[in-house]
Amino acid sequence: MNLIGLSRQELQAELEKLGEKPFRTKQLWHWIYFQGKKDFSEMTTLGKPLRQKLEVNGYTLDRPEIIREQNALDRTRKWLFKFTDGQSVETVYIPEEDRGAVCLSTQVGCPNGCVFCHTGSQKLTRNLTAGEIVAQFMAARDSYGEWPTPSQETRYLSNIVVMGMGEPLLNYDNVKKALQIIMDGEGIALSKRRITLSTCGIVPMIPRVAEDLGVKLAISLHAPRNDIRDQIMPINRKYPLEELIAACKKFQEIGGTRQYITMEYVMLDGINDSDADARELMRLVKGLAVKFNLIPFNEWKGCPLKCSPAKRIKQFSALLESNNYAAPVRQSRGQEIMAACGQLKSTQSNA
Numbered sequence: 001m002n003l004i005g006l007s008r009q010e011l012q013a014e015l016e017k018l019g020e021k022p023f024r025t026k027q028l029w030h031w032i033y034f035q036g037k038k039d040f041s042e043m044t045t046l047g048k049p050l051r052q053k054l055e056v057n058g059y060t061l062d063r064p065e066i067i068r069e070q071n072a073l074d075r076t077r078k079w080l081f082k083f084t085d086g087q088s089v090e091t092v093y094i095p096e097e098d099r100g101a102v103c104l105s106t107q108v109g110c111p112n113g114c115v116f117c118h119t120g121s122q123k124l125t126r127n128l129t130a131g132e133i134v135a136q137f138m139a140a141r142d143s144y145g146e147w148p149t150p151s152q153e154t155r156y157l158s159n160i161v162v163m164g165m166g167e168p169l170l171n172y173d174n175v176k177k178a179l180q181i182i183m184d185g186e187g188i189a190l191s192k193r194r195i196t197l198s199t200c201g202i203v204p205m206i207p208r209v210a211e212d213l214g215v216k217l218a219i220s221l222h223a224p225r226n227d228i229r230d231q232i233m234p235i236n237r238k239y240p241l242e243e244l245i246a247a248c249k250k251f252q253e254i255g256g257t258r259q260y261i262t263m264e265y266v267m268l269d270g271i272n273d274s275d276a277d278a279r280e281l282m283r284l285v286k287g288l289a290v291k292f293n294l295i296p297f298n299e300w301k302g303c304p305l306k307c308s309p310a311k312r313i314k315q316f317s318a319l320l321e322s323n324n325y326a327a328p329v330r331q332s333r334g335q336e337i338m339a340a341c342g343q344l345k346s347t348q349s350n351a
């Protein structure tokens with residue numbers, strides 16, 4: 001049994017099965033999530049009998065198997081991780097100057113089938129467990145040797161974006177549990193302000209992110225009107241824009257408007273990129289505290305859509321910014337290793 005991904009209560013229950021006292025939970029938690037040890041024999045404060053009991057009873061702290069690791073010229077690193085049942089996902093580290101974000105996957109494939117998204121062309125195979133989500137981050141920390149957990153300010157793997165494969169709010173219980181483990185102050189201790197969860201708009205779950213987690217929210221908006229969004233994001237037929245915007249308002253009522261919501265907007269040539277679209281977009285988000293993040297569409301084989309010309313993207317951004325919205329254009333990272341937005345998948349082929 002892998003202990004990664006158990007809540008404190010569950011870990012305590014396992015220790016009780018071994019006849020151990022509750023105070024051991026805190027010690028073991030520290031070794032797993034603060035020290036990052038994979039081997040019980042190194043957990044010196046536990047005492048030899050307990051270390052042995054953990055080993056002979058078959059407990060592990062295994063990370064997923066690394067099937068492939070690729071490094072891009074801009075130092076973006078991508079792993080293909082395989083879990084015990086043979087399913088695999090991709091995880092990406094996107095470095096900035098002296099810090100960076102790990103992009104976590106939450107599902108194998110995705111059921112939503114957004115037409116611009118490579119992951120979405122893959123169907124849903126299964127949800128990841130909380131342990132598999134936490135273990136992606138721990139394996140990334142292993143890869144950079146970032147143990148024991150450095151202070152919040154000095155760490156290289158400083159942020160998390162839940163923007164990898166899958167829709168996090170369709171696997172909410174596991175995502176919630178994983179993030180709670182990652183935010184726990186006595187372990188990995190990543191601040192909620194350094195975590196951003198991105199959703200295509202699973203409306204009923206959006207307020208819960210503010211209630212349960214307090215992490216930042218990003219919405220894959222991508223269109224100013226239902227008729228456009230219906231065409232590129234099938235989920236919009238279930239949860240149309242007016243409901244999505246209402247859910248965002250609720251999110252900010254709970255979390256406060258200082259919590260800006262990031263509206264992600266993929267720039268698609270001739271589909272959503274006119275000045276009229278930009279104006280409509282601003283009308284749509286009126287009353288919400290938002291910033292935009294314009295994403296140049298990453299083209300992929302088999303998808304007929306095209307990226308807007310660079311000049312068009314610049315003008316679109318300028319129009320939003322002249323109305324006092326932040327609207328930076330997201331730099332595409334790790335493109336030659338297929339690590340950019342919407343390019344992740346779970347096979348070894350590079351097609």
Ligand code: SAH
Pocket residue numbers: 116117118162163164165166167168198199200219220264266295296297298299341342343
């Ligand atoms: N399912 C979640 C999180 C994963 S997608 C969501 O949809 O928000 C992460 C981001 O990449 C989303 O904003 C998504 O719309 C965007 N994206 C998907 N395919 C893309 C592509 N081909 N080019 C650029 N961005 C893409």
Ligand code: SF4
Pocket residue numbers: 110111112113114117118119120121164165166167200220
């Ligand atoms: Fe799924 Fe997000 Fe891709 Fe849409 S954009 S198919 S919701 S991963």
